[in-house]
Amino acid sequence: MNNKEIAEIFWAIADILEIKDENFFRIRAYRRAAQNIENIADDINVLAREQRLNIPGVGADLARKIKELVETGRLAYFETLSQSLPAGLLQIMTIPGVGPKTTKLLYEQLKIDSVDALEKAAKNHEIAGLFGLKEKTEENILKGIALIRQSHEKILLPEAMRIAGLIIAEIKKVKEAKQISIAGSLRRQKETVRDIDILVGSNQPQKVTDAFMRSEVAAEVLARGATKSAIRTHEGIQVDMRVVAPDSFGAALVYFTGSKEHNIRIRELAKKKKLKINEYGVFEEEGGRCLAGRTEEDVYRILGLVYIEPELREDTREVEAAAAGKLPKLIKLKDVRGDLHVHSHWSDGTASIAAMAAAAQAKGYEYMVISDHSQWLGVAKGLTPGRLAQQKKEIEALNKKLKNFTILRGTEVDIKSDGTLDFADDVLSGLDIVLAAIHSGFKQSREQITERLVKAMQNPYVNIIVHPSGRLINERAAYDFDFEAVLNTAKKTNTALEVNCYPKRLDLDDRHVRKAKEAGVLIALGTDSHAPEQFNSMCLGVSVARRGWLEKKDVLNCLSCKELRKRIKKWI
């Protein structure tokens, strides 16, 4: 049973307890634990086995429940609890606008125990007339059901940024909008987001809201209050906007950026200092004097914290680090000096090496690695050693012509299902840099896949393992492998691990990146570009790196070309 599965059970327990109207704080405790279990990259099985379950929000009781789950695959408490309510009630609770109280009411009064039954009842107008419910609620329930039946995938970062950009452009036309910022999980640069949040500083909320509603992306108005409103776009994505006075913009930005857990943490901290923090500012508990609010920096400073970058605001020890002045100085896009993973039309890319080099140079890079696929990957026109030798001539000729730019000769060599590499050592030894990757056998056992990765890293010529977990967001889960074992070998063999910047990959993910840093393993950023415009996705990899607490020194391609060549040498 993995972290995700155990977290799911805790989320479900919280929902059931909520329907049963149990103690709110007990419910919150389950949710907090679930969130934290999802936030760590450590394998919870290993932690449980080695008595290392010191996860925030997990006390003696939940640790015992985790152990039970890990050891038996079941949890007696959860099974008893689930049997006390129909499973369909949890589904009903996922309908927007329908919470635990309504779910309970519907079940007790009308025996509604599934989304289908609820839909039928709403259509037959059986709901209006129940205590506190009328026709409008029936309408909203039907709308909500339609919504959850659409495919409910979270959207990828670039798509969310595109939509946010269109709305911001519209709001910018309003001269009374003094400050505009994205907020929420999008500002924290999570790899996928469920909705888009926008914050505006203005003394004329009415005018700003009008512009928001007018935006061409708006398909439907979900809520419209004096300062807070929401729309749904044609793509079905919810966009929330909040307008506050410019003097409150910083406090509101902190509040609206979240995460929820981060907000709770700093509000608790404020309380200890006899302060109250809300979206309008930081106030003295007694007297209510406002001490900060205009900028985020002010808000954090009053709390005794240095500024915390949005990407770190996940309540994963960043508040403690900020209090101790030990936050990392996060890597920035402009620190990146080259791209370590680029394809050309020699394999499955669309452009020539020269065209790719020109695009990389336009990005201000000093170098790029041409890493076309190896022969085994037939679908990608993988190169034979013969064609690799021909490619060498082309690259050497280009390098002679190029000024202040170097094309490094590499390969993305396939790690075959038996763990051997697709090129012999004498082929690999002739290259500047070697990337290795798994492209097949995703369903092999944890031991087999771990062994393949470890074996590849032990090869004296392999410098980087690319897209190490093999996941495709919303499409394919990562294959199962022992990440700690991979880190240990990476450290021992001076092998870097990639953050692949392709929007659907972002692999490693932020949690694993942070573990890699803690283990002293270098990270390589590679766009995996197959066309010139794909160099743009470097910013996504940088976001993952930032969310993983990386600094410039943790990233291989923040080095100059010369330093890079030195740094990747293997000593085994």
Added chain:
DNA sequence: GCCGTTTTCGGCCCGACTGTTTTCAGTCG
């Protein structure tokens, strides 16, 4: 159910909008 620079007991973040109400509960973020 968790947790401790007041505490091992008694706290636990804060406010807006909707739909239903005549002052609020439920839901959401």
